[in-house]
Amino acid sequence: MSKKIELESMSLDDLWSLQEKLSAILSARIEAEKHELERRLAILNRGVDGVGQTSVPHSINGKPRRKYPRVLPKYRNPQTSETWSGRGKRPRWLVAAVKSGHRIEEFRISEGISRRRQVA
Secondary structure, three states: OOOOOOOOOOOHHHHHHHHHHHHHHHHHHHHHHHHHHHHHHHHHHHHHHOOOOOOOOEOOOOOEOOOOOOOOOOEEOOOOOOEEOOOOOOOHHHHHHHHOOOOHHHHEOOHHHHHHHHHO
């Protein structure tokens, strides 16, 4: 590639032809790189789960992950009816309400309502 090309002095047709050649070369190289990466990924996937099964999530030790029951909401925003199960980070509406002087128990959903939902 020591050949120096004077792009400024080339005709428009020559520039278009050069651009088409470059696009074809780049497409071929990108496609080859993509196939190589897909091949390497397939090898890595076979090494991780043996036969390439990805439909069942596994934990670190290889056992299938157990299914957790659905968690019912315990707190409700009275203005927007948004709910929170009490797990994870507190929602913004609850944090703001507690900061403004409310108690978290004020937003608790009564046991009768949540039991009815569980049965239905």
